[in-house]
Amino acid sequence: MSGAPHGGSALAAVEAALSALGDDPCHAFLEVDHDGARRRATALDAGPALPLRGHVLAVKDNLAVAGLRCTAGSRLLADYVPGHTATAVERLVAQGAVILGKTNLDEFGMGSSTEASAFGPTLNPRALDRIPGGSSGGSAAAVAAGVCRLALGSDTGGSIRQPAAYCGVVGLKPTWGAVSRFGLVAYASSLDTVGPMAPTVAEAMAAFRAMRGPDPRDATARERPLGSGPSAPASIKGLRVGVAEGWAAAAGLHPGVREAVARAADRLASAGADVRAVALPEPDAALAAYYVLAPAEASSNLARYDGVRYGARVPAPDLLGMYERTRSAGFGPEVRRRVLLGTFTLSAGYKDAYYGRAQGVRAAVRAAFLQCLAGVDVVLAPTVPGPAPRLGELTDPVQLYLLDVFTIGPSLAGLPALHVPTGAADGLPVGVQLLGAPFAEETLALAGEILERGGP
Numbered sequence: 450m451s452g453a454p455h456g457g458s459a460l461a462a463v464e465a466a467l468s469a470l471g472d473d474p475c476h477a478f479l480e481v482d483h484d485g486a487r488r489r490a491t492a493l494d495a496g497p498a499l500p501l502r503g504h505v506l507a508v509k510d511n512l513a514v515a516g517l518r519c520t521a522g523s524r525l526l527a528d529y530v531p532g533h534t535a536t537a538v539e540r541l542v543a544q545g546a547v548i549l550g551k552t553n554l555d556e557f558g559m560g561s562s563t564e565a566s567a568f569g570p571t572l573n574p575r576a577l578d579r580i581p582g583g584s585s586g587g588s589a590a591a592v593a594a595g596v597c598r599l600a601l602g603s604d605t606g607g608s609i610r611q612p613a614a615y616c617g618v619v620g621l622k623p624t625w626g627a628v629s630r631f632g633l634v635a636y637a638s639s640l641d642t643v644g645p646m647a648p649t650v651a652e653a654m655a656a657f658r659a660m661r662g663p664d665p666r667d668a669t670a671r672e673r674p675l676g677s678g679p680s681a682p683a684s685i686k687g688l689r690v691g692v693a694e695g696w697a698a699a700a701g702l703h704p705g706v707r708e709a710v711a712r713a714a715d716r717l718a719s720a721g722a723d724v725r726a727v728a729l730p731e732p733d734a735a736l737a738a739y740y741v742l743a744p745a746e747a748s749s750n751l752a753r754y755d756g757v758r759y760g761a762r763v764p765a766p767d768l769l770g771m772y773e774r775t776r777s778a779g780f781g782p783e784v785r786r787r788v789l790l791g792t793f794t795l796s797a798g799y800k801d802a803y804y805g806r807a808q809g810v811r812a813a814v815r816a817a818f819l820q821c822l823a824g825v826d827v828v829l830a831p832t833v834p835g836p837a838p839r840l841g842e843l844t845d846p847v848q849l850y851l852l853d854v855f856t857i858g859p860s861l862a863g864l865p866a867l868h869v870p871t872g873a874a875d876g877l878p879v880g881v882q883l884l885g886a887p888f889a890e891e892t893l894a895l896a897g898e899i900l901e902r903g904g905p
């Protein structure tokens with residue numbers, strides 16, 4: 450595994466990462482900053498010790514880093530080089546992390562397999578014939594391949610947790626608003642969340658603690674509000690853990706995932722947790738609402754890519770023709786599908802029937818989650834229905850959407866969720882997700898570390 454312990458040589462960690470990367474057989478990266486990483490590491494080694502010195506960082510290519518291309522996996526932004534850096538990235542760099550490069554993703558974050566990237570798919574390091582998940586598949590693959598100790602992803606409906614599950618790494622989706630979104634290419638702004646991936650819960654949490662908090666450049670970024678709930682318990686003893694038995698018994702769930710949930714519940718109980726069954730909202734309702742709300746927001750956010758201000762431009766005799774040609778040439782099939790769907794659901798005569806009703810479902814889903822979490826500290830649930838599918842296996846978009854059936858509900862509710870690997874099924878990684886009340890990331894980490902080490 451590349452990277453060094455806290456306080457280790459940053460340059461040695463960078464050289465180890467570049468050696469582990471080689472020619473990038475998994476196509477995890479879209480750009481590698483060899484010289485910049487070495488310069489930054491050399492400067493760090495000459496200065497005072499920092500908490501994340503020796504940690505090499507991969508950044509999903511929808512987060513801006515000044516001087517490096519930020520393509521969002523799209524032909525439209527193939528040559529876009531921002532002059533600013535995302536707040537989450539800045540804060541990790543300030544703690545000593547070294548940016549190695551930008552990782553592959555489904556175009557604009559719209560996908561569940563990283564096969565929708567305009568620059569080709571990423572392969573799963575655990576099995577090269579399998580998808581790494583998406584949309585943060587490149588970041589998950591970079592950690593799973595041992596290239597980086599830390600990687601950043603974005604999670605709108607599961608895009609950190611789902612690839613973390615398929616690649617067998619830890620992935621944290623923080624509470625919506627806990628981490629600034631400044632510098633993130635927007636997909637669905639009321640859902641988009643920046644979070645870390647790492648080999649261990651401790652390293653993911655170290656990154657989260659460095660990134661979290663208010664930001665004057667993002668009015669939605671905030672501290673944990675007063676009165677938002679109890680502080681994280683000091684021990685697993687007596688921690689109330691609710692097992693989402695309805696989800697764990699869902700039709701189509703792989704037996705290995707069902708066993709992973711049961712095994713995780715036993716581990717937590719053995720460590721002293723108070724484990725009980727709880728009922729969560731049916732995931733199908735959240736899935737349906739998400740695929741109305743997220744495309745609607747995407748339709749609005751992606752309207753800025755018109756060939757006028759930035760990004761690619763395809764000339765035409767008139768302005769409307771330029772819009773049409775630019776967007777037709779620049780957007781891939783999945784992005785076009787979602788933009789068209791979102792535009793339709795927001796159009797006159799349909800907004801109340803679709804968008805308005807979906808907002809009602811979202812409010813009901815959030816209320817049901819919060820009601821459940823009023824009685825327990827942590828909810829234990831599946832992250833994905835089964836191990837990673839094969840590349841090219843899922844040709845129907847609906848099949849791909851169903852990969853996120855267990856991750857979308859917590860996203861709609863704005864809750865924190867932590868994926869923790871717990872074993873294997875059919876030779877591929879499986880694990881579970883831990884869900885908590887808003888700003889309960891520390892409580893999730895407490896339970897996650899128990900699962901990670903396999904017992905008390």
